[in-house]
Amino acid sequence: MSMNQYMHPRNIYKQPPNFKQLALDYPEFRKYATQDVSGKVTIDFKNVGALRALTCTLLKKDFDLNIEIPPGKLIPTIPLRLNYILWLEDLLNLAGGPPQARGIDIGTGASCIYPLLAARKSQWSMVATEIDPESLKCATANVANNHLEGLVTVMGAQKDSLLAQVLEKFPGDFDFCMCNPPFFSTPLELHPFFKARKVKRPHPKNAFCASVDEVVATGGEVSYISRLVEESKAWGPRVAIYTSMVGHKSSLPPLKKLIREVGAVSFKQTEFCQGHTTRWGLAWTFRDVDLTKIPDSLISAKQKMAKPLLYQIPKGEDSKYKVSVVCERLVGVFKELQFDFQEIKRVRGLVEFVVVAFADTWSHQRRKRREKLRFSDGGRKCDNNNLDSPERGDVCEKLAELGVGGSPSSKRALEEDCGFYNAKKRKTESDDCNSEKIYLKAKISVARVGDCIGLELVFFEGKGTKEALHQVLQFIKNNLMKD
Numbered sequence: 001m002s003m004n005q006y007m008h009p010r011n012i013y014k015q016p017p018n019f020k021q022l023a024l025d026y027p028e029f030r031k032y033a034t035q036d037v038s039g040k041v042t043i044d045f046k047n048v049g050a051l052r053a054l055t056c057t058l059l060k061k062d063f064d065l066n067i068e069i070p071p072g073k074l075i076p077t078i079p080l081r082l083n084y085i086l087w088l089e090d091l092l093n094l095a096g097g098p099p100q101a102r103g104i105d106i107g108t109g110a111s112c113i114y115p116l117l118a119a120r121k122s123q124w125s126m127v128a129t130e131i132d133p134e135s136l137k138c139a140t141a142n143v144a145n146n147h148l149e150g151l152v153t154v155m156g157a158q159k160d161s162l163l164a165q166v167l168e169k170f171p172g173d174f175d176f177c178m179c180n181p182p183f184f185s186t187p188l189e190l191h192p193f194f195k196a197r198k199v200k201r202p203h204p205k206n207a208f209c210a211s212v213d214e215v216v217a218t219g220g221e222v223s224y225i226s227r228l229v230e231e232s233k234a235w236g237p238r239v240a241i242y243t244s245m246v247g248h249k250s251s252l253p254p255l256k257k258l259i260r261e262v263g264a265v266s267f268k269q270t271e272f273c274q275g276h277t278t279r280w281g282l283a284w285t286f287r288d289v290d291l292t293k294i295p296d297s298l299i300s301a302k303q304k305m306a307k308p309l310l311y312q313i314p315k316g317e318d319s320k321y322k323v324s325v326v327c328e329r330l331v332g333v334f335k336e337l338q339f340d341f342q343e344i345k346r347v348r349g350l351v352e353f354v355v356v357a358f359a360d361t362w363s364h365q366r367r368k369r370r371e372k373l374r375f376s377d378g379g380r381k382c383d384n385n386n387l388d389s390p391e392r393g394d395v396c397e398k399l400a401e402l403g404v405g406g407s408p409s410s411k412r413a414l415e416e417d418c419g420f421y422n423a424k425k426r427k428t429e430s431d432d433c434n435s436e437k438i439y440l441k442a443k444i445s446v447a448r449v450g451d452c453i454g455l456e457l458v459f460f461e462g463k464g465t466k467e468a469l470h471q472v473l474q475f476i477k478n479n480l481m482k483d
């Protein structure tokens, strides 16, 4: 499935480029364009020349940038690169940075894509580093050809350092740093067999268009970005927001752990989607900025489609095992937790509520309950819902299929994508805005499925993140049907 719909909301390539028009307007692109019997114009994505022409043409058409990419060097996909720049814009707005930000691009490549886009699109001033002499030469030429030397400085770099060489050479603070690291640890990983790591995952559709040195580094991206995180610890607030792209989902947990360990104040994770490719972005800061506060409207549709939490209410006495009784008790729980709540739908076998919490009113109660259990029940976990029961699986599956109350159809699990860590909470003007005060907003539905009753909880927004919803579900499990 193409994931263009999940691109950043401001990405102009959410609407795919019109290849027919590109072929009419740009002779270099036309060379690679073919028309099928239905009149549809396309290119061969396995042809490196066609990919290079597409990238150069889009840069020319949409950003008035003229770039050269030598044979064998990485050809950047523009929609994905633009996703990263737009996310940086959001982060910088959050940090109250100046409109003309000052940034560092680590490993800019022959195209110098990020600094050129940043300078042309947003007038940011950029220092770009590169270790490969040929790429360095080409990046410098690309900047000059576009008359952007006033905003972009390209500098040769040493392999053993990522940030130090820039921060030692250029005084003053930077608003951000960015990095598209070499994702792989060995050239073997570039083989299509390894790239299609999962049975269900299709083989890459595009030609491989980079040199091995550009995309392979000892230890792969985890080691590379870990170096960046370690270096960021040394430079702390000299750079307002440190960021990196991440190529593999499996790299996120160790990196987030390290970000926590080096004492970042807050961090944020995002997804960059384009075509059949998903990449991730990590941002962290040592300044007093809460990166988790990216406004909801800017979170991609995919992130909003959080996987709902499902729970089958264990069967008890017949007279109490009714949707109406469960709802009554649920309302009791909402009141106990001081939720603002509203019933938004009631049809046969289905009731939906929207609930809003302005503080965590459940954690203490969980602790007290756990303690009570430890003494009364020998520490056995009180979860009368048998997680291994096949029946439970069926009901949850059914609930998910039903998409109770229009819940998201996507079943892809989403990771916790932000953290508060040591956030030094400071009252700001925006704290007075109501939505900023929301700790948790969610939809909670009660539905009958066959002869069972299930709950579905969907996270909407709130500082408590999805973690808070997990905790609320746990509270409901522990309290809903108790007498």
Ligand SMILES: C[S@@+](CC[C@H](N)C(=O)[O-])C[C@H]1O[C@@H](n2cnc3c(N)ncnc32)[C@H](O)[C@@H]1O
Pocket (backbone or CB within 6 Å): 074, 075, 076, 106, 107, 108, 109, 110, 111, 113, 114, 129, 130, 131, 132, 135, 157, 158, 159, 160, 161, 162, 180, 181, 182, 183, 213, 214, 215
């Ligand atoms: C995956 S490429 C990214 C190129 C470009 N930023 C892009 O997104 O298309 C990684 C680049 O980082 C460069 N590189 C690797 N280690 C580096 C280091 N320590 N300092 C600066 N550049 C480095 C490589 O030569 C390569 O050009």
